[in-house]
Amino acid sequence: MSDLVGQRATFTRMDQSTKEDWDIIMANLSHHAETTVADRVLDQLALLEGDHGGFACDRLTHSLQTAHLAERDGKDDEYLVCALLHDIGDVLAPFNHPEIGAAIVKPYVSEANHWMVLHHGTIQGYYFWHHIGLDRNARDALVDSPHYEPTVEFCGKYDQMAFDPDGVTPPLSHYEPLVRSVLRAG
Numbered sequence: 167m168s169d170l171v172g173q174r175a176t177f178t179r180m181d182q183s184t185k186e187d188w189d190i191i192m193a194n195l196s197h198h199a200e201t202t203v204a205d206r207v208l209d210q211l212a213l214l215e216g217d218h219g220g221f222a223c224d225r226l227t228h229s230l231q232t233a234h235l236a237e238r239d240g241k242d243d244e245y246l247v248c249a250l251l252h253d254i255g256d257v258l259a260p261f262n263h264p265e266i267g268a269a270i271v272k273p274y275v276s277e278a279n280h281w282m283v284l285h286h287g288t289i290q291g292y293y294f295w296h297h298i299g300l301d302r303n304a305r306d307a308l309v310d311s312p313h314y315e316p317t318v319e320f321c322g323k324y325d326q327m328a329f330d331p332d333g334v335t336p337p338l339s340h341y342e343p344l345v346r347s348v349l350r351a352g
């Protein structure tokens with residue numbers, strides 16, 4: 167660990183900052199990314215427990231079931247972390263939640279997996295948007311992307327299938343090592 171970790175820059179206006187200041191800040195940033203980001207993400211995910219939002223199961227159960235169904239299909243660790251985190255923004259940005267999850271995973275995952283998290287809301291809309299006055303086929307506008315079909319698979323086989331209060335639901339601890347591994351590899 168750099169001996170700059172824990173030190174503080176001295177500037178009070180950024181236009182007066184120096185390279186030495188930024189060496190300190192960047193060392194602290196790297197240390198945070200290495201040691202703390204996964205904990206913060208897991209803490210935020212845990213906040214979804216008990217928040218059912220009118221659904222039959224709470225949002226943490228939905229997230230865990232989504233990851234479980236993908237795991238049962240043999241998807242890789244990066245995919246499972248995306249499945250686990252795809253709705254992490256639900257309670258922070260209820261009108262555009264996919265952007266939150268996508269932003270969190272972006273530095274650590276493939277373009278395909280990032281695209282999947284970012285656009286899952288529109289593609290999932292096929293299953294319910296006609297019930298809330300929206301166009302369930304709005305996802306057709308995304309069909310030219312090479313990531314469209316894999317995201318249709320994600321929504322069809324995992325995301326929209328994961329609302330069962332009696333469904334198999336691994337504990338969050340089951341996925342903690344994957345989250346720590348994937349969110350450190352950026």
Ligand SMILES: [Fe+2]
Pocket residue numbers: 252253263264286287290
């Ligand atoms: Fe979602």
Ligand SMILES: [Fe+2]
Pocket residue numbers: 228232252253325
């Ligand atoms: Fe979801």
